[in-house]
Amino acid sequence: MLNKKTVEDINVNGKKVLVRCDFNVPLNDKFEITDESRIEGALPTIKYLLKNNAKVILCSHLGRPKGEAKKEFSLAPVAKRLDEILDTKVIFAADDEVVGTNAKEATNNMENGEIVLLENTRYRKEEKKNGEEFAKELASLADIYVNDAFGTAHRAHASTEGITKFMDESVSGYLIQKEIRFLGNAVETPKRPFVAILGGAKVSDKIAVIENLLDKVDSILIGGGMAYTFLKAQGYTIGTSLVEEDRLDYALEMIEQAKVKNVNFVLPVDHIVGAEFSKDTEPIKTEDQNIKDGYMGLDIGPKTADLFKDIIKDAKTIIWNGPMGVFEFENFANGTISVASEMANTDAITIIGGGDSATAVNTLGFGDKMSHISTGGGASLVFLEGKELPGIMALDNK
Numbered sequence: 238m239l240n241k242k243t244v245e246d247i248n249v250n251g252k253k254v255l256v257r258c259d260f261n262v263p264l265n266d267k268f269e270i271t272d273e274s275r276i277e278g279a280l281p282t283i284k285y286l287l288k289n290n291a292k293v294i295l296c297s298h299l300g301r302p303k304g305e306a307k308k309e310f311s312l313a314p315v316a317k318r319l320d321e322i323l324d325t326k327v328i329f330a331a332d333d334e335v336v337g338t339n340a341k342e343a344t345n346n347m348e349n350g351e352i353v354l355l356e357n358t359r360y361r362k363e364e365k366k367n368g369e370e371f372a373k374e375l376a377s378l379a380d381i382y383v384n385d386a387f388g389t390a391h392r393a394h395a396s397t398e399g400i401t402k403f404m405d406e407s408v409s410g411y412l413i414q415k416e417i418r419f420l421g422n423a424v425e426t427p428k429r430p431f432v433a434i435l436g437g438a439k440v441s442d443k444i445a446v447i448e449n450l451l452d453k454v455d456s457i458l459i460g461g462g463m464a465y466t467f468l469k470a471q472g473y474t475i476g477t478s479l480v481e482e483d484r485l486d487y488a489l490e491m492i493e494q495a496k497v498k499n500v501n502f503v504l505p506v507d508h509i510v511g512a513e514f515s516k517d518t519e520p521i522k523t524e525d526q527n528i529k530d531g532y533m534g535l536d537i538g539p540k541t542a543d544l545f546k547d548i549i550k551d552a553k554t555i556i557w558n559g560p561m562g563v564f565e566f567e568n569f570a571n572g573t574i575s576v577a578s579e580m581a582n583t584d585a586i587t588i589i590g591g592g593d594s595a596t597a598v599n600t601l602g603f604g605d606k607m608s609h610i611s612t613g614g615g616a617s618l619v620f621l622e623g624k625e626l627p628g629i630m631a632l633d634n635k
């Protein structure tokens with residue numbers, strides 16, 4: 238288990254503290270924020286620092302401006318919203334250079350308990366290249382660095398990893414701590430039975446996750462587009478369903494390994510299929526695992542949903558990543574809804590690994606029924622692969 242210093246382990250009183258947040262919020266065409274959960278996720282750390290008299294400098298990326306200052310990717314809407322939410326005035330350092338004249342001026346003359354938000358770190362090409370110069374410039378603004386951006390912790394960028402080389406103290410914020418606690422405890426010391434539910438489009442995206450989890454879980458339930466590669470590998474017919482032909486051997490190997498490791502590897506036993514990939518295609522239930530020519534599997538069927546329910550009901554720890562079908566189409570959302578509602582109903586530790594499953598759980602209104610919804614889809618997958626996250630590894634140990 239990672240044992241990284243947190244904001245509570247250091248003295249922040251009167252110090253300039255640069256916090257790397259994840260303010261990568263969705264905006265509409267009027268530049269209004271359409272989902273504030275990432276801003277809310279950053280508040281505990283910001284409030285702690287304000288309460289303890291720090292001078293708080295915030296930074297983040299937003300979208301993909303590709304190393305150029307583009308107005309549509311400005312963090313100005315985030316500054317405005319933060320200013321409304323917090324009792325403290327938020328000064329926005331509008332600065333195309335991110336750390337240019339404006340940012341230096343704004344951060345030079347700060348009082349304790351003040352907040353400055355820098356402009357989008359990805360306005361600078363060096364951000365994604367982990368360029369030393371930009372990392373040094375960012376570091377020069379503050380005495381202490383705090384990383385609280387779990388969503389980008391799997392990337393070694395200038396503001397997530399490079400900067401730590403030029404700071405005396407680099408610690409984690411509350412959001413990263415929470416992610417490490419839930420994901421780390423679940424994977425390292427799970428209450429059993431420990432069940433992983435994996436779905437989504439591709440097997441290839443989840444290979445490393447399956448391999449790592451096979452050593453840890455009691456059951457793996459597979460749904461979504463990735464299930465058909467496993468079914469085809471076993472000789473079932475899959476019609477025109479998604480398949481990765483180059484992963485068929487791998488799929489058999491995984492099923493074999495699951496047997497050796499005594500892991501219950503559960504594939505769909507029926508499906509909801511359609512003639513085409515469209516929201517209007519007629520949903521048809523299959524009798525069993527097989528799918529007829531001309532049809533594609535777009536959701537797990539009701540027998541599979543019941544089978545999954547029974548396993549979820551008895552579990553003590555459940556991790557879910559990836560929808561069970563094309564949940565964006567109403568007719569093919571039932572499998573995903575069923576898993577979400579069963580997870581919401583258990584007393585088990587329930588963890589949603591970000592991305593599409595987090596969207597599904599939140600839009601269905603089950604968000605507050607889960608123990609933890611990760612704020613980083615990509616980062617949580619890397620975590621579940623058992624790999625190190627550079628943005629966390631670079632922080633000081635306790």
Ligand code: AMP
Pocket residue numbers: 436437438439442460461462463479534535536558559560561562563564565592593
């Ligand atoms: P991922 O990003 O790999 O988690 O995949 C999520 C996407 O997989 C969602 O947009 C789903 O619509 C899609 N998906 C899930 N099940 C299927 C399926 N049976 N066929 C095609 N796409 C699917």
